[in-house]
Amino acid sequence: MTSSPPASALRPPAASRVFSRGVPALPPGTERYRVPGGGSVLLRVAPGDQITVTDVEGGQPCELSFVDARGRFEAAGLGVAFDCDAPGLRGILAAGQAGLEGSARRALAALLRLGVGPGGARALRLFGQNGAPGAQASFTAALEGTLIAVAPGGPMLPEAQETSTPIHLQIRRGGARLRYAQRLPDPLADPLADIRIRAATAVAYEVKAGDWIQVIDVDGRQCTDFQAFDARKLERGIEHALDATITRTLLGRSYPTPGLPAKAFDRDFQPLVEVVRDTVGRHDAFATACNSRYYDDAGYPGHANCTDNFNRVLDPFGVAPRKGWEALNFFYNTGVDHLNQLYFDEPWSRPGDYVLMRALTDLVCVSSSCPDDIDPANGWDLTDIHIRTFSGRESFSRAVATRMTPDAVPELTKETGFHAGLAPHVREHVEYRGYWLPNETRAGRLAEYWACREKAVVMDLSPLRKFEVTGPDAEALLQWCLTRDVRKLAVGQVVYSAMCYEHGGMVDDGTLFRMGDMAFRWIGGDDASGLWLREQAEKMGYRAWVRSSTDQLHNIAVQGPAAREVLKDLVWTGPTRTPVADLDWFRFTIGRIGGFEGIPVVVSRTGYTGELGYELFCHPRDAGAVLAAVMEAGAPHGLIPMGLAALDMVRIEAGLIFAHHEFTDQTDPFEAGIGFTVPLKGKPDAFVGREVLVERKAHPRHLLAGLDIGGRDAVAHGDGVFLGRAQVGVVTSATFSPVLGKQIALARIEPVHAAPGTVLEVGKLDGQMKRIPAEVVTLSHYDPGKLRPRGLA
Secondary structure, eight states: OOOOOOGGGOOOOOOOOOOOTTOOOOOTTEEEEEEOTTOEEEEEEOTTOEEEEEESSSSOOEEEEEEETTSOBOGGGTTSOOOBOOHHHHHHHHSOOTTOHHHHHHHHHHHHHTTOOGGGOOBEEEOOTTOOTTEEEEEEOOSSEEEEEEOOOOOOOTTOOOOOOOEEEEEEOSSSSOOHHHHSOOOSSOEEEEEEEOTTOEEEEEEOTTOEEEEEESSSSOOEEEEEEEHHHHHTTOOOBBOHHHHHHHHTSSSOOSSSSOEEEBTTSOEEEEEEEESSOOOBOSSOOOOHHHHHHTTOTTOOOHHHHHHHHHGGGTOOOOSSOOOEEETOEEEEOTTSOEEEEOOOOOTTEEEEEEESSOEEEEEEOOOOOSSGGGTTOOOOEEEEEEOTTSOOOOEEEEOSSTTSOOEEOEEOTTHHHHGGGEEEEEEETTEEEEEEETTOHHHHHHHHHHSOEEEEOTTSEEEEEESTTHHHHHHHHBSSOGGGOOTTBEEEEEEEOTTSOEEEEEEEEEEETTEEEEEESOHHHHHHHHHHHHHHTOOOEEEEOTTTOEEEEEESTTHHHHHTTTEEEOTTSOOGGGOOTTBEEEEEETSTTSEEEEEESOOSSSSSEEEEEEOGGGHHHHHHHHHHHHGGGTOEEOOHHHHHHHHHHTTOOOBTTTBOTTOOTTTTTOGGGOOTTTOOSOOTTHHHHHHHHHSOSOEEEEEEESSSOOOOTTOEEEETTEEEEEEEEEEEETTTTEEEEEEEEOGGGOSTTOEEEEEETTSSSEEEEEEEEOSOSSOTTOHHHHTOO
16 A cells, blocks of 8 residues: 655646647737738737837848828837838839739728828838848837838849848737737628627528638637538528538549639539638538537537537528538548548637638528537637628639748748749649649640650749858858758859758758859758758858748749750850850859840759750749740740649659658658768768768668559559568659650668669558569669760760
């Protein structure tokens, strides 16, 4: 028998703790906003609100203005003196820059609602072109009014590096929690209806064909069920509600999303709504709305539930009650696990997240605020849902939301500068890294593939992340963060490199352009690479600026055997620049399309296809004209647009790696098949992860190799590679190769089994019931000597 501890040693049970890496919890009453480079943000403030402005990337000016309740620019509202006539704000209101027209339009509309125009604008200018990353300024609002923050900046020449970068704005409210109306996000347009659905209730409402429905999670982590009926059918007594099972069947996916699989249908296969925007992307449509039986069985008889709430508010429309309502279940974080069991957790939705739909016929709709407070479904805190409807005369882009980091402000999917010119040729667009890109053209992916291998293609690769790395220590920073020896890179030269964390796992891969003695441009696939460079610059004390320029530089790739012929007479270069016809592999030149006074471009001899190829970089405002000129010059050579589906085929054939397939942050460059980017003996300086990579090279865990697949059965990313019953690797990418006439794959394999000629098997079903023969070959199935991109074949 154990004795009780002394009373002095007793402690109360510890509170549960949640550690969210990279997502710092904001204190109550604290809000965070992002002012896009070249854009603006308007916010309501009250006396006592504390305002902190941060130049995250450095070198970005900021203008702060304040408009009082009477519509006047009033410096006293911030307790400061204005020192300029707000040229940034005036410029944005006069004409929105490419990609930022929406920001300018919203700013103008908000000012007009306040009864103020740009004529009397005044501002306080903060920071400057030489400002340090992370520089801050703080203020306390003295009056009630509107704060206007602007991150001014003009179009950047492709060979220049004066990019416009974001400003972060944080407000700590001085008073009590914001009133409900203040917590609502600004309307997307003038609403036809503003409907508040109080926690644990439901509301029915009518929407005309063509009008828009916005479902808003006001405070975050609050689920809502949505259901709709064709109003004309209801008048005839036909109660055919939106049917999630029919929708899944017709779409071939679990949930309607912006793009091609956007519609939701009733049991007659009639489309009722179209999902146009979704800032969360995490919902369910395979279980019913909560009902009384769920709570009864859990020991909570009489608990409020969405089904009874639906029945109550739909009764006036003559809809018969149901035991359980099927619905589109917005913001629900539920799924089906590998054991075929339903599971759920707290929603992913953040305050202000929403889904925007368009009514495809006259509708009777019903929405709820889910009353479930006995499990994590609503984050243990029931809050309100808000519905706004807008006239069909309004226009909204199709978009999902992406975040640069988990705690960043969401950004809606954008169109690249080349989108309008390519769209008439495109059959299917997909969202990639925050942009809509062609996945397949009307010619079809097979025609695109053969054009790339035999003639020429043009591709939009604008979502690649670009960062301008400048300053006295720019070279030192890149020498520390990249695996390649940056000191050997000459001005006008490009090098492909890996970037690693301390444990050897890869941050990203990409190309580095040396623009000048102290000026570089890093082009990678992930925002994480820019963040890592900035963190390391601060940690090491380097005087270097790392500023994003993705929105200032859009790019297309012209690839294929005829690529040089397409471009050699199209791009004018000055006498001190290398002509395109003479450009060597992994070199770049600066020129113009249209002669001496033409459109400025940067042209590099780089690519991602295994063919002779080039990339052209320009400002988004010039993208349409650049694309038109390339298409015209390429027509005699058989040039056509190519999408991501065909690009995946050619890059797998060439053994070129792709993030989250061939590498992750758990994969080192040797495992990813790019060990040639790590010159452990030739690089004289230390770099991040070097000591670990020395060990990894000597004792590799896996190697990336090619596989020739026996037969036409498709293999796919994630399939296991087996030797007998034992798994010895995993398929990272696979495709059918038209030029080779067989299935091929890239696979990460244990070194002892990775030698060419080794016979293995790819496991399907459970990995044991079905096997497909495979033989290990060199990584590059097509042109392993890289003779074609070198121009030697």
